[in-house]
Amino acid sequence: MPSGLRDNNLKNSRHPSSPHWSLLGCGALGGVFASLLTQSGQPTRVLLSERHRATLHPGIDFTSLEGHTQLLAIERGFIDKPGPIQRLLVMTKAGQVVSALTPLAGKLAAGVPIVLLHNGMGIAEQVVQLFPHNPVIAGVTSHGAMRCGHFVFRHTGKGETWLGPVNEAAIAYSHLADELALALGQAGWDEQILTRQWQKLAINCAINPLTALYKLKNGELAGPRFADVLQQICVEVADVMQAEGQPTGSDELLRRVMTVVELTADNYSSMYQDMEQGRETEIEAITGFLLGKAAAHGITVPVNQAEPGIAGGRLRSAG
Ligand code: KPL
Secondary structure, eight states, X not given: OOOSEEEEEEEOOOOTTSOOEEEEOOSHHHHHHHHHHHXXXXXXXXXXXXXXXXXXXXXXXXXXXXXXXXXEOOEEEETTBOOOOSEEEEOSOGGGHHHHHGGGTTTSOTTOOEEEEOSSSXXXXXXXXXXXXXXXXXXXXXXXXXXXXXXXXXXXXXOOEEEEESSGXXXXXXXXXXXXXXXXXXXXXXXXXXXXXXXXXXXXXXXXXXXXXXXXXXXXXXXXXXXXXXXXXXHXXXXXXXXXXXXXXXXXXXXXXXXXXXXXXTOXXXXXXXXXXXXXXXXXXXXXXXXXXXHHHTOOOHHHHTSTTTTTTTTSOOO
């Protein structure tokens, strides 16, 4: 049970008139977003896979950034019979997005927006293929979250969230960022979401594999031991970004990385948490995506290539 102030009443203030968020993927970040949306009064439902039917928890035990713990009543649905979906927020791990969405292909009403919030890149294009009649929105977020038990979540860092359109149908959905902002305190809409995705990719290429492999808190990457490797990772990512039509300086990327290292110093990266809990990591969608793009442009990225564990697959699925 997380420490902090407790409020044992089941809380769920509803605004029945606003459209429901259906949230697919109730891991650390998904659980925190579901809790914040619910606390902001927006009707929210988590969509679970069938295997969760027998292990229901009466509510979500949520600890806020301030250490205030509440038990929140959150509606649940099951992916095989989800009922009407008005807007879909997908917060599974990158590697599970397509498989989690596949049961909904051909069933989701045309026009229902799909918002993708995961680390890594290369997934949104597959979702557009799977749902040609739906607005597809990509997002990046730097909120920190921890899953402390079965439906027990802690918000560990206030970050920024940006959404933007992947296909033309999504251009009209900027209001979704405003609605997320009501829950998160900030969320923006950026038509150039690809640039933000690349910037986030650089941060994840730098922080996630190193923290996972060396079992470090993010802040420990500020030590002199990691200065060279972080700089080299940023030089390589900047080279690939340049070739992809996303010109940026490696110094600027490094500054962004070090800012996140500082802001999330006390947090464990999502890849560290995945490794610790024996879950599949997002290495393929993060460094794997970069390596694929580098190869396509004939650019060598030896440091990212040798990122501890990539070659040996040690950050790949642990089971
Ligand atoms: O996105 C993150 C993650 O852990 O996946 C960062 C920004 C590195 C914060 O830990």
